[in-house]
Amino acid sequence: MSRVAGVVVTPVAFADPPLLNVVGVHEPFALRALVQVRTDDGLVGLGETYADDAHLARLGAVASAVVGLDVYDLNGLRRIVIDVLGNGRGAAFGGMLAVQDPADVVLSPFEVALLDIQGKELGRPVADLLGGVVRPEVPFSAYLFYKWVAHPGRAGDSWGEALDSDGIVAQARRMVDEYGFTAIKLKGGVFAPEQEIEAVKALAAAFPEHSLRIDPNGAWTPSTSVRVAKSLEGLIEYLEDPTPGIGGMAEVARQTELPLATNMCVIAFDHLKPAVLADAVQVVLSDHHYWGGLRRSRLLAGICETFGMGLSMHSNSHLGVSLAAMTHLAAATPNLTYACDTHYPWKTEDLIKPGVLDFVGGSVRVPSGPGLGVELDEDAVGRLHEQYLSCGIRGRDDTSYLRRFDPSFSPNTARW
Ligand SMILES: O=C([O-])C(=O)C[C@H](O)[C@@H](O)C(=O)[O-]
Numbered sequence: 276m277s278r279v280a281g282v283v284v285t286p287v288a289f290a291d292p293p294l295l296n297v298v299g300v301h302e303p304f305a306l307r308a309l310v311q312v313r314t315d316d317g318l319v320g321l322g323e324t325y326a327d328d329a330h331l332a333r334l335g336a337v338a339s340a341v342v343g344l345d346v347y348d349l350n351g352l353r354r355i356v357i358d359v360l361g362n363g364r365g366a367a368f369g370g371m372l373a374v375q376d377p378a379d380v381v382l383s384p385f386e387v388a389l390l391d392i393q394g395k396e397l398g399r400p401v402a403d404l405l406g407g408v409v410r411p412e413v414p415f416s417a418y419l420f421y422k423w424v425a426h427p428g429r430a431g432d433s434w435g436e437a438l439d440s441d442g443i444v445a446q447a448r449r450m451v452d453e454y455g456f457t458a459i460k461l462k463g464g465v466f467a468p469e470q471e472i473e474a475v476k477a478l479a480a481a482f483p484e485h486s487l488r489i490d491p492n493g494a495w496t497p498s499t500s501v502r503v504a505k506s507l508e509g510l511i512e513y514l515e516d517p518t519p520g521i522g523g524m525a526e527v528a529r530q531t532e533l534p535l536a537t538n539m540c541v542i543a544f545d546h547l548k549p550a551v552l553a554d555a556v557q558v559v560l561s562d563h564h565y566w567g568g569l570r571r572s573r574l575l576a577g578i579c580e581t582f583g584m585g586l587s588m589h590s591n592s593h594l595g596v597s598l599a600a601m602t603h604l605a606a607a608t609p610n611l612t613y614a615c616d617t618h619y620p621w622k623t624e625d626l627i628k629p630g631v632l633d634f635v636g637g638s639v640r641v642p643s644g645p646g647l648g649v650e651l652d653e654d655a656v657g658r659l660h661e662q663y664l665s666c667g668i669r670g671r672d673d674t675s676y677l678r679r680f681d682p683s684f685s686p687n688t689a690r691w
């Protein structure tokens with residue numbers, strides 16, 4: 276029986292294009308933390324999570340406290356996390372979201388790493404530890420963004436500018452051609468709703484067989500949301516976070532046939548009861564990075580099933596360890612019936628060796644090797660850690676970055 280002998284937390288930075296959203300624009304580098312858990316018999320398990328300073332401090336505190344833990348004692352792991360964090364409230368993560376209790380956010384990468392170790396010890400993929408594979412190929416969606424041609428003062432990326440419907444359709448064309456996606460999501464909340472409705476209609480015309488979604492991250496008032504919903508009914512499969520808050524979402528939900536999805540007003544277990552009582556949300560976007568890892572995401576899936584809510588998957592800018600974990604989770608979650616979000620096509624650097632997580636027909640085949648089934652590229656880990664040290668970014672702040680170029684920018688949600 277393996278026990279935890281030590282944990283190494285390595286913050287890394289990877290190049291990120293200037294992708295626009297309701298709170299600003301992505302900075303030149305996105306941050307992640309790689310969590311490597313080593314056992315006394317030489318196994319190493321991997322987890323990936325956020326890397327803002329406050330989160331790194333919490334990860335460090337838990338890293339020391341888990342030494343000696345039996346790698347199968349996931350309940351014990353959660354108890355340790357809760358004990359170590361005490362009343363440390365107010366975790367901020369992912370740029371736009373905050374949960375009151377950071378325990379599940381901190382738990383996640385450790386839980387994934389222990390599952391990776393369990394799988395390696397047993398010679399079974401993590402999906403088998405989550406109940407078994409119900410879909411060997413996990414469908415993901417193209418994740419489109421309005422974007423600048425380049426970060427000001429830096430070289431451009433291979434995607435070019437997308438600031439209108441033509442740019443968005445061209446971006447979608449490349450995503451679909453290269454990755455085979457059959458679902459397409461547009462990140463909205465950047466331009467006035469009419470312009471974003473026009474972009475969705477252009478996508479529907481160009482990709483009549485694809486499932487479409489738009490997510491303005493709460494940029495619209497409830498009445499604007501209803502107006503947009505009416506014009507997109509029949510064209511999109513769900514409308515994601517049109518307006519902030521459970522109350523606002525419930526008001527919109529009462530006035531549209533479209534299912535409303537969220538990764539903003541239901542992001543922790545204590546948000547589920549009020550959302551269910553208000554019938555505010557028809558699809559929950561799970562995300563193991565803040566729902567407490569893979570097994571607690573399966574618990575979320577069970578709650579969604581019980582209350583007749585759909586289940587999809589959210590992402591933030593991420594690397595391959597996260598994609599592997601997302602793929603195992605989705606492969607083993609029967610009611611996760613929508614294509615999952617992923618930012619993966621936007622990254623040009625990774626921590627893992629290539630060849631395992633390739634997209635074919637928009638889907639990633641669940642890795643068949645033991646554990647997560649991915650292997651670290653140690654040189655890349657060193658390089659991306661050096662990039663973290665030199666890039667100067669210590670927490671995601673899309674708003675301040677955009678204000679450097681447009682001091683009048685206001686990130687108000689419900690602005691339209
Ligand atoms: O579905 C979402 O709300 C997201 O993917 C949140 C992300 O932070 C996204 O807006 C981004 O990367 O700018």
Ligand SMILES: [Mg+2]
Nearest residue numbers: 490515516538
């Ligand atoms: Mg969203």
